[in-house]
Amino acid sequence: MSSRHRIRVTVNGRAYERDVQGRRLLVDFLRHDLGLYGTHVGCEQGVCGACTVLLDGQVVKSCLMLAPQADGRTLTTVEGLAGRGELHPVQEAFREAHGLQCGYCTPGFLLSAVALADRGVVLEGKSLRAELAGNLCRCTGYQNIVEAVERYLRQTVGSRRG
Amino acid sequence: MDKLPWVGVSVKRKEDERLLRGAGRFLDDLDDTVALHAAIGRCPYPHARIRGIDPGGALEMAGVEAVLLGRDVVARTEPTNVLRPFPGAATTAYYAMAHPVARYEGEPVVAVAARDRYEAEDALERIAIDWEPLPHVVDAEEALRSGSPLLFDQVPSNLLAASTVKAGDPDAAFRQAAAVVKGKLRINRVTGLPIETRGLLARYSDQTRTLEVWSSTQTPHLVRAQLAHVLRMAESDIRVIAPDVGGGFGIKMCVYPEDVVVCLLAIDIGRPVKWVEDRVEHFRGCTHAREAVHELELAGSADGTLTALRDRYVIDAGAYNSPFGPPMLTNLMLPGPYRLRDGEIERRVALTNKVPVGPYRGYGQPESNFVREVLLDRLARKLGQDPADLRRKNLLRPDELPFQNLTGATYDSGDYVRCLDLALSRVGYDEVRAGQAAWRREHRYVGVGVSCYAEFTGYPSSAFLGRTGAGFGAYESVTIRMDRAGRAAIYTGVSTFGQGMETTFAQVCASSLGLEPADITIYGGDSRGTPYSVGGFASRTMIAGAGAIATATGEIRAKMLRLAGHLLGVAPEHLEVAAGVVRRTDDPSVQLSIREVSEAAFLGHRLPPGDDPGLEATAYHDPPASAFGYGSVAARVEVDPRSGAFDLQRYVLVHDCGTQVNPMIVEGQIHGGIAQGLAAALFEELQYDRDTGQLVNGTLVDYFAPSAADLPRFELDHLETPAPATSLGVKGVGEGGTIGAAAAVANAIGDALAPFGVELDRLPITAESVWRALEAARSRPAAAVN
Numbered sequence: 001m002s003s004r005h006r007i008r009v010t011v012n013g014r015a016y017e018r019d020v021q022g023r024r025l026l027v028d029f030l031r032h033d034l035g036l037y038g039t040h041v042g043c044e045q046g047v048c049g050a051c052t053v054l055l056d057g058q059v060v061k062s063c064l065m066l067a068p069q070a071d072g073r074t075l076t077t078v079e080g081l082a083g084r085g086e087l088h089p090v091q092e093a094f095r096e097a098h099g100l101q102c103g104y105c106t107p108g109f110l111l112s113a114v115a116l117a118d119r120g121v122v123l124e125g126k127s128l129r130a131e132l133a134g135n136l137c138r139c140t141g142y143q144n145i146v147e148a149v150e151r152y153l154r155q156t157v158g159s160r161r162g
Numbered sequence: 163m164d165k166l167p168w169v170g171v172s173v174k175r176k177e178d179e180r181l182l183r184g185a186g187r188f189l190d191d192l193d194d195t196v197a198l199h200a201a202i203g204r205c206p207y208p209h210a211r212i213r214g215i216d217p218g219g220a221l222e223m224a225g226v227e228a229v230l231l232g233r234d235v236v237a238r239t240e241p242t243n244v245l246r247p248f249p250g251a252a253t254t255a256y257y258a259m260a261h262p263v264a265r266y267e268g269e270p271v272v273a274v275a276a277r278d279r280y281e282a283e284d285a286l287e288r289i290a291i292d293w294e295p296l297p298h299v300v301d302a303e304e305a306l307r308s309g310s311p312l313l314f315d316q317v318p319s320n321l322l323a324a325s326t327v328k329a330g331d332p333d334a335a336f337r338q339a340a341a342v343v344k345g346k347l348r349i350n351r352v353t354g355l356p357i358e359t360r361g362l363l364a365r366y367s368d369q370t371r372t373l374e375v376w377s378s379t380q381t382p383h384l385v386r387a388q389l390a391h392v393l394r395m396a397e398s399d400i401r402v403i404a405p406d407v408g409g410g411f412g413i414k415m416c417v418y419p420e421d422v423v424v425c426l427l428a429i430d431i432g433r434p435v436k437w438v439e440d441r442v443e444h445f446r447g448c449t450h451a452r453e454a455v456h457e458l459e460l461a462g463s464a465d466g467t468l469t470a471l472r473d474r475y476v477i478d479a480g481a482y483n484s485p486f487g488p489p490m491l492t493n494l495m496l497p498g499p500y501r502l503r504d505g506e507i508e509r510r511v512a513l514t515n516k517v518p519v520g521p522y523r524g525y526g527q528p529e530s531n532f533v534r535e536v537l538l539d540r541l542a543r544k545l546g547q548d549p550a551d552l553r554r555k556n557l558l559r560p561d562e563l564p565f566q567n568l569t570g571a572t573y574d575s576g577d578y579v580r581c582l583d584l585a586l587s588r589v590g591y592d593e594v595r596a597g598q599a600a601w602r603r604e605h606r607y608v609g610v611g612v613s614c615y616a617e618f619t620g621y622p623s624s625a626f627l628g629r630t631g632a633g634f635g636a637y638e639s640v641t642i643r644m645d646r647a648g649r650a651a652i653y654t655g656v657s658t659f660g661q662g663m664e665t666t667f668a669q670v671c672a673s674s675l676g677l678e679p680a681d682i683t684i685y686g687g688d689s690r691g692t693p694y695s696v697g698g699f700a701s702r703t704m705i706a707g708a709g710a711i712a713t714a715t716g717e718i719r720a721k722m723l724r725l726a727g728h729l730l731g732v733a734p735e736h737l738e739v740a741a742g743v744v745r746r747t748d749d750p751s752v753q754l755s756i757r758e759v760s761e762a763a764f765l766g767h768r769l770p771p772g773d774d775p776g777l778e779a780t781a782y783h784d785p786p787a788s789a790f791g792y793g794s795v796a797a798r799v800e801v802d803p804r805s806g807a808f809d810l811q812r813y814v815l816v817h818d819c820g821t822q823v824n825p826m827i828v829e830g831q832i833h834g835g836i837a838q839g840l841a842a843a844l845f846e847e848l849q850y851d852r853d854t855g856q857l858v859n860g861t862l863v864d865y866f867a868p869s870a871a872d873l874p875r876f877e878l879d880h881l882e883t884p885a886p887a888t889s890l891g892v893k894g895v896g897e898g899g900t901i902g903a904a905a906a907v908a909n910a911i912g913d914a915l916a917p918f919g920v921e922l923d924r925l926p927i928t929a930e931s932v933w934r935a936l937e938a939a940r941s942r943p944a945a946a947v948n
Contacts, residue, residue: 023280037191038184040408042357043441043862050357078184091182095174098826101834102660103181104188104358104408126871133869136862138357138409139660140830141837141899142870 007071011036012080020067027051029067030077038078038107042136049135052108053077059115059134078107081114090114090152099148101139108135113149117156124150166673167741169890172826173679175665177658186406189361189378190438197363198227200424200437201282203272203289204446205264208298208515208855209311212262212271212291219288225277226285228431230423232261232271238426240392242417245384245485245633248323248511254314256482256518258392258422263296265313265481266515267856268446270419275427275435298855302478302512303455313481313513320513322479327493329568330504332461335470339461343540347533348924350847351453351478353445354522354838355867356659358408360448361438362421364428372399373425380410381697383655384634386689388417388485393425404657404687411838412521413448414659415699416485420447445860449520450848453478454492456533460540466547468556470504471497471534477511480518488519489526490630491618496530497567499578499616499792500556505568515855517848521699523838524900527617532843532925535613535905539912540921548595549909550586553614554579573616573790576818576883582614582794584879585816589796602917607801609914613905617791619819619894620705624784637784638706639693642671642714644777646764648742648757649681650718652711655695656703657687660834661896662827663703669823670708670890674715675722676739676756693780701791701894704823709783709889717779725763726754728770789885789893793817795902799910803918806933808911810874813840815902818881820893828895829878835899836876841868843904844926915939 003022008015011034018033025044030036030053039062042050046064053062054076081088087095090113100106112135116123123131128146137145180186217229241255260269272289276282297311304310305320313320336342363376373395379385379402386402389395407414420437428435439447456475462468473496477488493507542549557578558565566572586592594610601608621627624635641653652667668682685691696706719739726744727734730752738747745753759777762768766775798812815836822828845866849858859865884891908922911932919939924931 021280031190032193035193036184037187037193040188040358041190041438042359045441045861045863047862048357048441082183087179087182094182095178098175098830100178100181101662101830102356102358102407102409103177103186104356106181107184110182125875129870129873133871136357136867136869138355138411138838138867139834141833141835141876142873143833143876144830146870146875 005068007068009070010074012076022066022068024067025063026065026067026070027062030062036077036079040104040107047136049108049112050105052111052135054111054115057118059112076111078110081110089156093152094148097144097148097151099140099144105135105137109145113152116149117153120157122153122157168669168673168679169821169823170825171669172824173665173669175662176668176679177662177664188358188406188408189363189376192363192376192405194363194434194436197434197436198275198277198431199279199282200273200275200427200435201279201286202270202420202423202443203286205260205267205269205271207264207293207295208267208300209296210264211294211296213294214292215272216290217272219290220274220285223281223285223288225281226274228275228427229289230273230427232259235259235423235426236261239422240394242485243388243391243633244483244487245416246487246490247631248487249325251323251483252317254317254483258419266517268517270423273423273427275431298515300514300516300850300852300855302476302514305512305514306476306510313515317513322483322511322513324510326506326508327569328506332470332472332504332506335504336461336472339469340464341462341541341544342459343537343544344459345537345540345923347456347458347536349452349454349529349532350842350925351450352842352846352848353448353450354411354413356409356411356413359439359441359444360414360418362424363434363436364425365434366428366432368432373429375400375402375425377402377404377421378407378414379404380407380414380657380659380699381416382657382687382689383695384416384697389421389425392417392422402689407657407659410659410698411523412525412699415521415697418447441862442860445865446517446857449484450480450517451519451522452529452842453519454529458533458537460537462541462545464545466545466552466555468500468502471502472506474508477509478514478516478519479511480514480516482518484518484520486521489521489529492526492530494569494571495527495616495618496534497569498531498534499558499573499614501558501562503568507569516850523835524897527615527897527901528839528842528904531613531615531901532904536908536922539909550582550591550612553582553612557582557614571618574787574886576792577881578614578792581792581816581818581881582612585612585794585796585814588816588877588879589798589812589814591796594798607803607914608798609801609910610796610798611906611909611913612794612796613902613909614794615792615901617898617901619789619791620700620702620785622788623786634696635784636706637696637782638703638710639695639780639782640707640710640714641693641780642718642778644718644760646761648755648760649683650675650677651683651685653685653692654707655687655689655692656698656707659698661698661703662824663698666704666823666827667707667711670711671715674712674719676741676743693782701896704892705785705789705888705894706783708892709785710781712889713781713783714779718777721773721777722756722759724770724773726759729754729762729768783889785888787887789820789888791817791819791893791895791898793898793902795906797906797910799907799914801911801914801932803915803936805929806936807929808932810907812877813874814877815899816879817898818883819895819898820883820885821891822882823890823892831895832878832899833876835897836903837868837873839900839903840873842925843907844928845872847926
């Protein structure tokens with residue numbers, strides 16, 4: 001419990017080296033040790049998806065991992081999508097489609113959408129809704145989130161194929 | 163200014179950029195390097211006495227700074243005050259910690275502050291509590307029976323409050339009725355479940371003896387007033403600030419026990435203390451909502467005229483009267499949008515050993531809609547009429563409005579029948595009716611159901627609230643301050659929790675001042691520097707806020723005209739404010755930019771006689787009357803009668819919220835309301851075990867909040883009848899989507915399964931509950947089927 005581990009991670013292209021407790025959750029490490037507050041905590045049980053990040057390109061829930069498990073790995077959080085530049089296409093799609101209200105669940109949805117685009121499939125309607133079931137939202141009723149992701153996938157994956 | 167160029171425009175939201183970048187700042191994002199972290203110990207029993215408590219083990223642990231016990235809380239604080247009391251309600255002292263008796267599983271009984279949350283939770287495990295479990299009751303009807311365990315000695319039969327309203331002559335109407343239908347209908351206990359849980363960061367200054375509280379709340383000023391009362395401090399010594407709030411839905415209103423506990427720890431230790439609720443705590447710490455049992459009767463004449471209603475219902479309040487308490491609008495909106503003058507409603511509010519209930523999106527309206535609309539379908543079947551025809555016959559017509567319903571609500575405006583007809587046409591009502599017989603021959607059970615509602619939005623006035631004993635007013639307020647660059651800032655006590663207030667307030671303000679929404683900055687949710695505010699709830703922010711913005715910008719505009727007139731040598735009455743300029747009405751080439759006018763105001767070098775420097779105004783607006791939205795839902799389902807499983811194929815809502823400031827945001831609010839309406843109707847229920855009194859599904863793994871995969875696409879349409887009483891003609895829109903959901907689906911399933919005589923009488927509606935209703939119908943003698 002009180003064991004300490006020296007870990008090296010790359011987050012949003014930047015390398016970090018830190019000492020952490022063995023029981024430190026990855027999401028707490030990202031937020032409170034690295035100051036990357038865009039990744040949120042909603043349930044600590046892997047249900048709501050507010051803490052979704054990409055670990056070596058794969059969608060993971062950072063509340064279900066311990067920080068030492070990320071040693072040597074590469075992470076992307078919402079702060080890594082656009083940096084300080086123009087909004088990333090997925091962010092722009094959410095803005096255009098009014099795909100967010102309180103914005104608390106939004107970073108998790110954005111990263112899930114990016115992972116879908118990386119798989120190179122254009123989904124819509126019910127099949128897309130099934131893919132988004134790992135993220136919960138209480139404000140939007142999902143309709144505009146689905147529309148935003150459809151729009152983003154069409155643009156991104158569609159144009160890659162195009 | 164007659165024309166409001168930014169009202170009615172789907173402006174993209176000002177809030178979005180920071181939220182999309184992960185740069186929103188929510189409560190737990192406020193990292194204070196010297197802050198301690200609190201963890202709260204909770205009662206594991208539904209009802210128990212603390213015989214002894216030994217914090218010794220915790221205090222010896224490294225990193226632990228303080229332990230707070232219930233007896234100290236009771237000695238040092240006032241019980242939480244009730245802001246929305248039921249008439250004649252018994253007083254039940256609700257302290258921030260239970261001592262010596264705890265009355266629900268999850269009630270706070272001890273707290274620890276330590277270097278981090280991990281250590282604080284370790285320390286809780288070292289605190290030994292000697293519990294004496296007491297008899298409990300978790301069913302409201304049972305709680306009211308004699309011999310049930312009492313929660314408070316001074317509340318006989320656990321009856322917190324009871325009242326009866328009667329209008330007209332319902333007894334005669336029931337005697338003369340051609341048909342009477344009765345039902346006992348159960349509404350499930352649910353919760354709003356914002357994805358961000360609640361939290362608090364409190365800092366106390368020993369030097370100034372002032373308290374700074376960051377809180378994830380919809381109502382910063384009400385939280386300040388309540389903290390001052392409970393902590394026995396002056397309001398002026400407390401500042402409450404809401405950062406970005408991750409969803410509210412009525413759950414994040416007023417003071418909660420944990421808030422008081424965290425403030426006491428910060429005061430005692432003299433260092434900042436932070437507490438963020440975890441999700442398991444959230445299910446036990448935040449108010450639940452809606453649970454009730456109704457025994458409703460409707461009377462109708464042979465031609466399908468609805469003639470009277472009679473309802474006797476019990477609300478399950480949980481263990482304490484929370485600040486906003488059980489819902490007030492069940493009674494008020496029970497008669498619905500119909501021409502109904504005779505009725506009698508008896509309401510009883512029972513205490514049980516469960517989490518206290520509080521407001522949740524709809525505040526009684528989804529409950530009364532479900533029970534009334536389900537029985538209306540039964541009445542139609544009994545009279546041999548089509549349910550849509552029966553509603554159309556009884557809905558109030560535009561020439562009958564305003565109409566005071568039998569519980570005292572005055573519906574202001576709209577076209578209820580047209581709204582219903584639009585919903586029917588959109589869902590393909592006639593096509594389903596035409597196809598049903600053939601589908602049934604193929605063993606396909608397709609049904610269509612409707613539900614109609616009128617919706618109370620905002621409050622009629624502060625005077626009205628005063629007569630009901632409320633601890634707050636109906637107004638909202640703003641300070642608007644221009645700067646030398648000709649931009650404007652709005653200071654409001656309303657916080658940002660997803661409702662889009664930053665954008666819609668900017669649209670109204672920009673329209674009046676000749677600016678663009680991008681020129682407006684919103685400073686919201688901070689009790690310091692904002693005028694007294696009530697807060698964001700009851701679908702009232704835009705109703706009351708738009709009025710305050712209109713008044714404040716009116717003053718500023720008048721001063722801009724005087725100032726520009728002085729500088730241009732033109733009488734102010736010949737000037738107007740247009741996009742970015744003040745100009746002559748008859749010769750627009752004579753103009754000054756708003757930037758030039760603003761600079762002149764703040765330099766103060768050349769002011770008109772009698773005017774002071776500056777360009778700012780503070781205004782309060784108290785709405786003179788409520789605004790009533792309305793809507794009709796039409797749903798189409800197909801049901802498998804072997805399993806009870808059903809597919810919600812179409813969901814149509816046609817609504818009227820008056821003038822829409824931002825149609826995109828309105829639609830988003832409606833979507834979210836429908837989703838929470840369907841969540842409570844089809845998925846969610848907080849279940850307590852009768853024998854152990856435990857909340858058995860109080861985690862997000864066990865409480866089935868729907869995902870995108872569980873909900874259909876919603877189809878919307880709207881009418882736009884400006885409200886006569888409000889600024890801009892707006893009606894509230896935050897809650898409407900929730901109201902009609904459960905009844906529309908229940909009626910669609912009832913319609914699909916009409917050959918079986920199925921009657922749904924409880925929520926949530928699941929495949930299992932439909933299957934049980936089918937089994938019950940199959941075992942009923944055929945003659946009893948209506």
